[in-house]
Amino acid sequence: MTTASLTTLRASVRQLGDYEASTVFTDAFLDEWINRGIEEYHEFLLDSWEGYYDKATDALVTVAGVQEVALPTDFLRLRLVQRKLATDSYTELRRVTLVDISRYGGRGAPRGYALHGESQAVAQVAAAKAFLALDPLTAGNADSVIEAKAAGPEGNDLTIQLIAGSAVDDGELNETGWPAITFAFKTGATTVADFEAAITASTFLAVKTPGPVTPGNPAADTFAANDTLAATNLAGGAHGGGLPGRIRLWPVPDGVYTLRLTYAPVAQQLVAGADTIDLLPGGDRFVIYAALFELDEREGRPVADRQVQIDRAKARIKASAKQRNTGEPEYLMPRSSGRWDEDD
Secondary structure (H helix, E strand, O other): OEEEEHHHHHHHHHHHHOOOOOOOOOHHHHHHHHHHHHHHHHHHHHHHOOOOOOEEEEEEEOOOOOOEEEOOOOEEEEEEEEEEEEOOEEEEOEEOOOOOHHHHOOEEOOOEEEEEEOOHHHHHHHOEEEEEEEOOOOOOOOOOEEEEOOOOHHHHOOEEEEEEOOOOOOOOEEOOOOOEEEEEEOOOOOEHHHHHHHHHOOOOEEEEEOOOOOOOOHHHOEOOOOOOEEEEEEEOOOEOOOOOEEEEEEOEEOOOOEEEEEEEEOOEOOOOOOOEEEEOOOHHHHHHHHHHHHHHHHOOOOOHHHHHHHHHHHHHHHHHHOOOOOOOOOOOOOOOOOOOOOOO
């Protein structure tokens, strides 16, 4: 595994492409093509290491009478949809087609699903997420950044009002007035850790960047009177924009159900020079030469050698995928048995 920063990747592209003295290829221009190279590398990685980089979320909740649920903002490829039955117990939803939907009329517990995209106009709105920074807290010592879990207009209107708390409601986050919510704190008692814990446990919010605290004394950063929350609407987040869309459910939910979504996320994007990404052996070569391929093609240079380097990197990554688990081969479990531990 190699950890590469945007600054390092940028320098490698300039050196290997003999673009060190170029005034045409600014850092911002190079960053764009490096991130596109990361996206290409990420998609090849998903194809070669199928399932290895999947993530799961239980954050999808249905509403009675509403057939569609929004996909996570970092969604790229769907692997599995399940409906929660009880703690650690799930049932799989089957993918349905237009021919199948007649079987799931009326309302009830969702048993089937289909993916549906959104128009470009909707996608542009959905790509905007609200980010709120605690600024300042105890002379700027802590700077937590939180975000709305769901993208969209309401998230962009997100506000958190700090109110004086008591022994009863100290550290309480009240979301009943979403997107206008409140947080109760006691001066010198409620810590940044208390705030982040409330955000993590909330329905609509998530901690994007935890706030640093005084070294060796996590309780030292406390809320004080006149602390403020500064809001900024940004596009994207720690990842590039996902594929906006929705899951359409059959039958139409008749109540609140929790869905577990297992999916492949979009590629990480590097923004600041110090931002880093973990790459498999050959991954740095893939990203660098993928960027150089586009730059050389733009300059009218031969690109055959660049393609050779990209193919070499792909071969190395694909070969390593076969070695990620050599204990025993994968087995297909018969759907009829429902058992994973049968020996015969």
